Amino acid sequence: MTNPIEHQIVNTISWTLNVAPQRLLPYTHFADDLHLDDLDLLLLIASLENQLGVYLTREQVAGIQTIGDVTHYFSAN
Numbered sequence: 001m002t003n004p005i006e007h008q009i010v011n012t013i014s015w016t017l018n019v020a021p022q023r024l025l026p027y028t029h030f031a032d033d034l035h036l037d038d039l040d041l042l043l044l045i046a047s048l049e050n051q052l053g054v055y056l057t058r059e060q061v062a063g064i065q066t067i068g069d070v071t072h073y074f075s076a077n
Helices: 004-017 038-052 058-062 067-076
Strands: none
Touching: 004 038, 004 067, 038 067
């Protein structure tokens, strides 16, 4: 069972990228699977930060490569 934050993150990413939520698994890689470049990923993370009211450090943002990474950092904060 997914936690509420994970559910909200997946729904936001799904809506923003126009990707079916079923395709967004914890191991889904932003660059390799979703074809996001660095700027697109930064904009997506900024959108999630604004929506969730949680702000990540530069180090945390630099470590994000998968949906699981995003969920981990936002859940931890």
